[in-house]
Amino acid sequence: MIDQRYSAGLIVTGQDFAACGWKISLADREREGYSSMWQAFSSAARKASEDNRPSHGKALWLLADACSMMLSPKSLNEPFKPFMVMEGRRSVVPDDFSESDIAFYAEIVDAIDDAWLKARVADLVWLKQRPRNVQFALAAIDAYRLIPLDTETWVRGGHECWERAISLARMLKAGAGTRLTEMEAAILDTFNNSTKECGFLGLWLADLLDSNGFGRTHSSVIAQKLNILAVEFEGNGDLHRSREFFDAASRWFERSGDEAKSAEMTVAVAEGWVKEAISRVSSDQPSHMVAASFYEKAIQIYRSIPRSQRAIHKGDERIAKLHRHMSDAGEKSLDELGSVKTPGIDISExxxxxxxxxxxxxxxxxxxxxxxxxxxxxxxxxxxxxxxxxxxxxxxxxxxxxxxxxxxxxxxxxxxxxxxxxxxxxxxxxxxxxxxxxxxxxxxxxxxxxxxxxxxxxxxxxxxxxxxxxxxxxxxxxxxxxxxxxxxxxxxxxxxxxxxxxxxxxxxxxxxxxxxxxxxxxxxxxxxxxxxxxxxxxxxxxxxxxxxxxxxxxxxxxxxxxxxxxxxxxxxxxxxxxxxxxxxxxxxxxxxxxxxxxxxxxxxxxxxxxxxxxxxxxxxxxxx
Known part of the structure; x- marks a missing residue:
């Protein structure tokens, strides 16, 4: 629950927000998504309280509380969850805010020029204020989609913001105007411009399209792009990323109706595991146990190929050969096993x-x-x-x-x-x-x-x-x-x-x-x-x-x-x-x-x- 960090009867306004120094607080910290914003605002709030500026302190605390929650974009009923639950206590959730707190958020939305903060505050007002005002949902969507679609921002929570924007737009239906179509186009454009230097971004964007039913008319183009990136990663020796991209390409080719190309991609995934196994036993620290597990994964994937396509790629013959490799690696792995001895200790230790x-x-x-x-x-x-x-x-x-x-x-x-x-x-x-x-x-x-x-x-x-x-x-x-x-x-x-x-x-x-x-x-x-x-x-x-x-x-x-x-x-x-x-x-x-x-x-x-x-x-x- 919200701690008693300020008087429950203290009402703050837009003037307090404007004068509390929230921009300076954000500028002093490296931006790492909402968690860093929460830390910045909470530190500033404590400083304001120590300086006997209670109204500024509460305004900053409310900003900190808004940013502290974890976004769960797939949940329509509870999109914001506490970041910590321990021993019967938890951190802040939307139900903890009073009507005056929500009124404060509603008052400051238009004055916020930071996309992350504006999106979160507008979203909370849309969620809690009664009667609901669709303008706050639209403001949240528009702010969320201002957050960049790049690798660095993605891992800091940017993808959840886009997913929440999509979820809100679907909820509003016609009331969202063309926003859903515009977001699909923006994701597709970023995906088409992604390169191997972007790491997993292309794969993440393809998954975002897939999970939201986007890109169906572009399935073949998406699959081909994923295939190109997979080949580039494989050429650089990045077997992990190449497998992931080949696997995604297989799904998109299947969606486009090209079963032959889908099977070809699946074979590439399986052979990626085989290359991983060979590399593992020839490394400076060889492990036949790990190699055996990689061969097993390759066999699994070959078995997932439809029989009509498996015959084209001589899958059954390949499976038989991989079984022999797996058995050989399994026998050799016996020499790698050791025993672990644990001394007897009491429960406190x-x-x-x-x-x-x-x-x-x-x-x-x-x-x-x-x-x-x-x-x-x-x-x-x-x-x-x-x-x-x-x-x-x-x-x-x-x-x-x-x-x-x-x-x-x-x-x-x-x-x-x-x-x-x-x-x-x-x-x-x-x-x-x-x-x-x-x-x-x-x-x-x-x-x-x-x-x-x-x-x-x-x-x-x-x-x-x-x-x-x-x-x-x-x-x-x-x-x-x-x-x-x-x-x-x-x-x-x-x-x-x-x-x-x-x-x-x-x-x-x-x-x-x-x-x-x-x-x-x-x-x-x-x-x-x-x-x-x-x-x-x-x-x-x-x-x-x-x-x-x-x-x-x-x-x-x-x-x-x-x-x-x-x-x-x-x-x-x-x-x-x-x-x-x-x-x-x-x-x-x-x-x-x-x-x-x-x-x-x-x-x-x-x-x-x-x-x-x-x-x-x-x-x-x-x-x-």
Whole structure:
């Protein structure tokens, strides 16, 4: 909520705005979007209060509050959200402003000559003032679209401003006049003039056109431009950007009806991953494990090509060859694996160490530390510990047990077990103890590692949905065309909306498992008595013997114990049948499941990014 930084009864006017020195405040700071404006105005407001200028102080505080909120342009009902929510408290939202505050904003709109500030203030007046005055919405649109469409401005929030302008224009329909058409033309013009020196700008603009239904009559031209940029990036050795542009070109060619050209672009994307794999094993710090994941990504992409086009490009033969490369890299990667030993420490020390591990770092380094703050469950260790417990408790092994759900239903029965040295899944008592111990471990990891580190991340880094979608698009474990769903799930969890995160993530984890099993040649379907072929659910898939071969023993255990075993949280099945209440989505199990998804997606992205940095350093060294 708004702090008591000024008297609630103090009314400020346009004269106070004109005399408060807001322009000087902005001029003294380097412009980095609304966050820097918020810092500039809040610092000036404190100075005004210290100088006993209360009216100026409140005017500046209102400007700071207006700029502090995060813009969520896709939301029509709540376009402005607090930049911070912690421990039951939050920063400012539109509902916190009084009628006199909104009247102040309405009075100063015409006097503001800064596009960023004018857009935000006019937008707030349009959102909150009753009755609504369409002139404020039009003023917001016109100010938003004055913000430059360039690379530097884009990453500082400029793209969200344009998206909000488009959203407002669509809302007003005919009342917006020709503004929507003019914005489409401006985006197209900037896109057509973009070059490889603009970095990802061309791709971002193409996505902006796509997400808003623009450029449909120019699909072929857009696709050709993306293709040209992709080839230029590839020629410069920038495989990451070339893949992204080839992928976008494929979608736009498909939209234009040119399936052959779309398939050609998709092949280029796949071969980009192959080049990445070859480069990775021949670098100064080779990693066959990473190369194997890149080959797998290439195979995924080849499989996404329609069969009619795949035959033209000899896709099946290429897939077979890439499978051999992937298997070879996988075998060699075994020598790269090592063990991680964690000393026993109490929870207070664990919390402090987790905070320090992510504090004060760049966003990529902080996310790397967060994703690897815990190395994941080690099934052999869990089994060994469970065996010791059962050996010490003869009664627990000999006696069967019944497991009840939260509403009293019998969800599993565990018969008495023997003493044979069998696999854990064949020994009910041992498996039950392992799942029980695993849940205790999750509780410790969430409270001691994940949650404290997450708090620091939220304080120091403002990450958006597009950031996580970008991560997912670069992760070989994410199936093609599922990048947005994974990205949305990870962003929701980062924003601590675990209800949305789990609803998106659980089915995508199941699809991911099914997808990779299919790629490994595993049959994932069954035939019913009517001859209808159905896909097996996650529980059945995790019971397949090939699952451990594809995903490894540790990850297979975690997916099974966390998502689809009645003795554990059973998140997939509980969610699918609507058995989870609101509190369940805030549980340590849900938080850990989200973090595990982030860890799977992020680590491959990180490996690719580090590889690019290593190659760049090697090139610079050779140039010298």
């Amino acid at each position: 664990l919390v402090e160490n987790s905070r320090k591990s992510v504090a004060g770092k760049s966003v990529q380094d902080a996310l790397f530390s967060f994703a690897n703050i815990y190395q994941g469950a080690r099934v052999n260790k869990i089994r060994t510990a469970a065996e010791k417990i059962l050996q010490q408790s003869l009664l627990r092994r000999l006696a069967g047990s019944t497991h009840l759900s939260r509403d009293g239903r019998v969800i599993a029965k565990q018969p008495a077990a023997g003493f044979a040295n069998t696999d854990a899944s064949d020994d009910p008592a041992l498996w039950a103890q392992m799942v029980h111990d695993y849940q205790i471990l999750i509780n410790i990891v969430v409270h001691g590692d994940i949650w404290p580190a997450h708090e620091v991340l939220l304080q120091e880094h403002r990450l958006r949905e597009d950031d996580f979608i970008g991560l997912a698009s670069q992760s070989p474990i994410v199936p093609r065309a599922r990048e947005r769903l994974f990205g949305k799930a990870l962003h929701a969890g980062y924003d601590r909306d675990f209800t949305v995160a789990m609803h998106l993530l659980a089915p995508q984890i199941e699809h991911m498992v099914r997808f990779h099993l299919k790629n490994a040649g595993v049959k994932t379907t069954n035939l019913d008595i009517d001859g209808i072929e159905n896909e097996n659910g996650l529980s059945t898939l995790m019971g397949l013997p090939e699952t451990e071969t594809v995903f490894g023993k540790d990850l297979s255990f975690e997916i099974k114990a966390l998502f689809c075993d009645a003795l554990g949280p059973n998140l997939r099945n509980e969610l699918a049948h609507g058995l989870l209440d609101d509190d369940s989505f805030q549980s340590t199990h849900a938080i850990y499941a989200w973090w595990m998804g982030l860890r799977l997606v992020f680590n491959t992205f990180w490996n690719a990014a580090r590889k690019a940095e290593s190659d760049k350093g090697a090139e610079e060294s050779n140039d010298n």
